[in-house]
Amino acid sequence: MDESNYDEFGNYIGPELATSSEEESEVEHDVEEADSNHSEDEGPGLMAMELRVEAPQTQIVLHEDKQYYPDAEDVFGPGVEALVQEEDTQPLTEPIIAPITERKFQVDESAQLPDTMYTKEFLVDLLGHPNMVRNIALGGHLHHGKTALLDVLVAATHSWPEWDAATPIATPTTKMRQPNERAFGYTDVHRLERQRGIGLKSMPMSLVAQNTKGKSYALNIMDTPGHANFIDEVAAALRLADGVVVVVDAVEGVMSGTERVIRAAVREGLGITLVINKVDRLILELKLPPEDAYIKLKHTVEEVNNTIATCPHTDASMRVSPELGNVCFASASFGWCFSLESFAARYVDTWQMPVAPKELARRLWGDVYYHAERRTFMQRRAPDGKQAVRSFVHFVLEPLYKIFAQVVGEDEPQLRTTLNALGIRLRKADYAMNARDLLRRVLCHFFGPPTGLVDMCVAHIKSPAANARAKTENLYTGQMDGATAVAMRT
Numbered sequence: 001m002d003e004s005n006y007d008e009f010g011n012y013i014g015p016e017l018a019t020s021s022e023e024e025s026e027v028e029h030d031v032e033e034a035d036s037n038h039s040e041d042e043g044p045g046l047m048a049m050e051l052r053v054e055a056p057q058t059q060i061v062l063h064e065d066k067q068y069y070p071d072a073e074d075v076f077g078p079g080v081e082a083l084v085q086e087e088d089t090q091p092l093t094e095p096i097i098a099p100i101t102e103r104k105f106q107v108d109e110s111a112q113l114p115d116t117m118y119t120k121e122f123l124v125d126l127l128g129h130p131n132m133v134r135n136i137a138l139g140g141h142l143h144h145g146k147t148a149l150l151d152v153l154v155a156a157t158h159s160w161p162e163w164d165a166a167t168p169i170a171t172p173t174t175k176m177r178q179p180n181e182r183a184f185g186y187t188d189v190h191r192l193e194r195q196r197g198i199g200l201k202s203m204p205m206s207l208v209a210q211n212t213k214g215k216s217y218a219l220n221i222m223d224t225p226g227h228a229n230f231i232d233e234v235a236a237a238l239r240l241a242d243g244v245v246v247v248v249d250a251v252e253g254v255m256s257g258t259e260r261v262i263r264a265a266v267r268e269g270l271g272i273t274l275v276i277n278k279v280d281r282l283i284l285e286l287k288l289p290p291e292d293a294y295i296k297l298k299h300t301v302e303e304v305n306n307t308i309a310t311c312p313h314t315d316a317s318m319r320v321s322p323e324l325g326n327v328c329f330a331s332a333s334f335g336w337c338f339s340l341e342s343f344a345a346r347y348v349d350t351w352q353m354p355v356a357p358k359e360l361a362r363r364l365w366g367d368v369y370y371h372a373e374r375r376t377f378m379q380r381r382a383p384d385g386k387q388a389v390r391s392f393v394h395f396v397l398e399p400l401y402k403i404f405a406q407v408v409g410e411d412e413p414q415l416r417t418t419l420n421a422l423g424i425r426l427r428k429a430d431y432a433m434n435a436r437d438l439l440r441r442v443l444c445h446f447f448g449p450p451t452g453l454v455d456m457c458v459a460h461i462k463s464p465a466a467n468a469r470a471k472t473e474n475l476y477t478g479q480m481d482g483a484t485a486v487a488m489r490t
Contacts, residue, residue: 242461
């Protein structure tokens with residue numbers, strides 16, 4: 001560098017320099033001369049190599065003219081609208097990816113009421129007579145069949161073709177392994193209840209059902225959830241009810257949920273009745289002989305009585321037992337439910353027996369045995385007691401086991417003979433059904449509607465008029481001698 005071209009402050013004072021345009025023209029001229037010389041050396045037959053010389057980028061570019069990223073039009077193409085938002089325009093309460101919401105979360109029947117075997121006016125008229133009304137709460141442990149038991153009442157009083165076409169499902173494991181949209185409970189109207197297979201809310205339902213004598217009653221039933229997290233729903237339902245039907249699985253017996261419901265019912269002073277559900281599991285799953293099945297059922301009844309006895313302020317009148325009429329046996333998945341009196345009434349009507357159904361039912365439980373040769377009932381300690389068979393096993397379980405064996409055996413000629421002897425007529429297409437569907441069809445014809453359950457509720461659960469005084473004294477917090485309390489007690 002020549003120092004004579006700069007002053008003491010470093011400023012250039014020498015001759016004028018060539019401009020950038022002049023330098024570019026000189027570089028281009030040099031490139032053209034190099035190309036011409038190279039082409040002459042290589043000859044016309046060889047491809048000339050291109051000599052690239054990059055010009056120095058010394059021009060000045062303003063900040064607003066700089067482009068670091070491509071425009072939206074270059075990326076997405078012309079005609080596409082691109083909205084640019086700053087990152088703080090979306091509030092923290094709003095998720096980045098919103099979940100899928102379903103506006104309709106319940107099955108709505110408000111537009112069209114379900115078809116029933118009775119008129120809606122008849123139900124309204126019955127509700128106007130408190131003595132013909134029963135307010136009932138269905139309670140029990142999780143998956144013991146409370147909703148399925150209510151489905152049996154609905155199927156007997158409503159036109160419900162989906163229930164008839166659904167495959168019977170006995171256990172939650174089978175339900176999850178073989179999902180069936182038509183097998184959901186009638187009161188499972190919430191979508192979460194249908195997805196999870198459990199009840200979440202107490203669901204009320206009113207219907208008209210007949211007892212064994214053909215008399216109609218209005219039943220206000222509260223189907224309560226069995227999960228421990230929803231015990232508050234059970235407590236609210238018991239406040240509205242005059243009695244509770246405790247549903248117990250015949251295989252599992254009394255569980256923690258069952259004990260909670262029984263203690264709550266005793267605390268509210270409600271009448272307690274028992275339904276031993278899923279009796280079919282003793283036959284199809286455990287494959288117990290009839291005598292062992294009776295011992296298992298008796299043990300379940302004793303468990304319930306022991307739980308009642310451990311509660312405070314209880315007495316012998318709260319004991320449950322089949323011969324007292326406050327215990328029913330059921331298989332809700334196969335659509336049948338009976339009490340000893342309803343089963344005895346079938347014997348009396350079929351064989352024209354000269355005995356009252358209540359008297360026969362009293363001999364169908366406990367240590368009572370039937371001597372087939374003498375046709376008499378006796379105790380085991382009798383001289384000929386060893387040849388006798390327990391009456392419940394002889395009259396109830398053995399015929400039930402025979403029906404199960406005939407249907408599951410798939411021997412159509414023998415099954416036709418048996419059903420004709422029982423007065424059951426099926427269509428030819430019914431015999432082509434699978435075993436579980438055919439078993440439900442046969443047992444529904446054999447047992448008929450659940451009149452035994454209605455008899456139990458009418459006899460052992462007080463009507464609203466009869467229970468008004470006890471309900472008022474237990475729940476009302478105002479003055480008992482006031483006009484309001486007197487009106488509620490009467």
